[in-house]
Structure formats: C-alpha cells, structure tokens
Amino acid sequence: MSTKQKIVVIGGGFAGLNFVKKIDKSKFDVTLVDKHNYHTFPPLFYQVASSELDPTSICFPLRRELRKHNCHGVAFHIGKVRKIDVAAKTISTDYETTHYDKLVIALGxxxxxxxxxxxxxxxxxxxxxxxxxxIRNEILFRCERAAVEPDNEKRRRMLSFVVIGGGPAGVEIAGAVGELKRYILKRDYPGIAPDDLSITIIEGTDRLLGTMSREASDTALRDLNQLMVEVKLGRLMKTYNDNVITLDDGSTIYSEMVIWTAGVTGVPIEFSGTDYKAGRGGCFPTDQYCRIEGLEDIYAIGD
Ligand SMILES: Cc1cc2nc3c(=O)[nH]c(=O)nc-3n(C[C@H](O)[C@H](O)[C@H](O)COP(=O)(O)OP(=O)(O)OC[C@H]3O[C@@H](n4cnc5c(N)ncnc54)[C@H](O)[C@@H]3O)c2cc1C
Structure with missing residues (x-):
C-alpha cells in the first residue's frame, strides 16, 4: 500500500499533461483522467478542418506521452468527469468513482x-x-456535391459558408476556407468557379483579433480580403433559422454551413458536498498557488 498522497488530475490537455510530466512522482501517486485516450493540439484544429493536416498529426496517445516523458507509475483512466464530491474527496466518471487527496482541474x-x-x-x-x-467532411462533401450540380443557384447555396466570431479560431478557419476559394478550387474542382463559393466572417466588435495588437487586426483583415473573405465588423448574429442568419441591424445572410467560434466557457462540472459555484464563464478564481478559493485541496490550471 502506498503511503504517498494521491493527486488526481482531470484533463490531459496542455495544462494537465504538463503538470503530470513535471510533478515529482517520488512524492505523490498520480492519476490522470481524460474523456479521450489522446492529447490534442488545438491550435491546429483549423488545419484538420480544412484538410491541410491529417488528424493523427495533432493527436497523441496519452499513454505514449506518459511513457515518453518517464511518467512511470502515473495511472491513466479514461472517463468523462461528471461530478466532484468535495465532502467525500472523490470524482465520478461514467465508469468509476475515484478518491483523491489533492485534485487538479484542467478541463479546459x-x-x-x-x-x-x-x-x-x-x-x-x-x-x-x-x-x-x-467540419472537414462537410466542406469536402459540399465541394463534391457542388461539382456535379448543374443549377448555378443551388451550387452557390451549397457553398455558402459563414464563420461567426473574429477571434483567432474564426480568423484561421475563415482564412482556410478563403484559401480553398482562391487557390484550391481551380486545381481540385475545376468545374466550380471561385465566385460560386462565398465565405463571410462576422465579428461583433470593430476589429478582428480583438485581444491582439492593432497591427495584428489590420494584417488579418488585409489577408482575409486577399483571400476573398467578406468581413463584417460590428455586427452580431441574432438568429439562424432555415439557413438564414439575421444580424442585429436586421440584415440577413443565406448560409448552409455556419461555423461558430464566438464564445467559450469553462467545462461545466457538478460539485456536491459543498455549496460552491464556479464563477462567471465557468471560471474558478484561484490564489497564487492555483488553489480554488473556497475549496479544500482542489486546484485549477490552464484555460
Ligand atoms: C481552434 C483553437 C485554436 C487555438 N489556437 C491557439 C494558438 O494559436 N495559440 C495558443 O497559445 N493557444 C491556442 N488555443 C488555445 C489553447 O489550445 C488552449 O489555451 C489550451 O489548449 C488550454 O489548455 P488546457 O489544458 O486548459 O485545456 P485543453 O487543452 O482543452 O485540455 C482539456 C482536456 O480536458 C479533457 N476534458 C474536457 N472535459 C472533460 C471531462 N468532463 N472529463 C474528462 N476530461 C475532459 C479534454 O479531452 C482535454 O484533453 C487554441 C484553441 C482552439 C480551440
């Protein structure tokens, strides 16, 4: 029987996996829990979505990652964490309930x-x-389907793409669809004219990449324009019904494929044995040691 304290880490993303790699395993028993058995590299999701990368290029088996980084003795358990029982010091997945002495939440x-x-x-x-x-499969299917569609209007409707949200993910995926329009169609789908495909990005504030520098915003706008992406700034999507987007100024855009990148929130998780509630946007306010304020022996790291 181990006398070491048991740390359970939920989430094997950037934060959770790096934590497990770095923590001194001679002092703690460590269990990593994730709903997938692989670690992913989210910055390149858009390249998978646009067929530029194979999914295996951005997915890495967690057990292999642990072995590669000498995390001998770290246990990996698959399971989607549903509940944390703070009084009993357990977490529950669909498959089991596991005890912790210290819990690290890294669910992204x-x-x-x-x-x-x-x-x-x-x-x-x-x-x-x-x-x-x-996304990749739907875009490819739409291109194939449009390539054999004789009716011009129907073909254009099939290829009407809209991205909601002008942050990094939105700009990346809109740019990738723009590259399809500008460069790839004529090579791979010679029967489809570039003007048959429309790609629009809608951003609620007055600039793209609002959390970055003004220079980055201006460059993104210029590059998207070069890729024939229509950029609508200062507009919010109100509704999307029957393939019609209605914006806050009452104008409408027809789109058969809408990609939503407009917002994120903390992964929802149920707490029991406490009246603790996560903060705004599912955030966990922490102290300087990443301890969640108001909870014992529970830490939060990463997004
Ligand atoms: C499209 C996109 C592009 C991005 N581009 C960049 C970029 O260019 N540069 C940059 O710095 N950052 C970028 N980011 C952000 C970056 O990916 C995140 O900051 C980072 O992944 C956060 O790490 P994390 O460990 O907190 O969460 P994640 O990496 O998301 O890891 C969370 C882990 O928790 C697991 N999980 C979730 N819910 C459960 C559950 N209920 N039970 C069990 N396991 C669960 C997931 O499977 C995952 O393995 C991008 C993100 C996205 C989505």
Missing amino acids: TTNNFFGNKDLIKDVYTLKSTDQAIR
Missing part, C-alpha cells in the same frame, strides 16, 4: 452559445478533433 473550455441552445444542432464548432473532422 467548451463552446458557449450564450443560452441559445438551438444553435448547438444547427452550427459547426471547432473545439475538438472530432468537431474539426466533422
């Missing part, structure tokens, strides 16, 4: 639809490898 973020639940089924998102593959 998920899509935020700002309460508009209907959007989930109507739009495409880019927060995981499977969501990126779904």
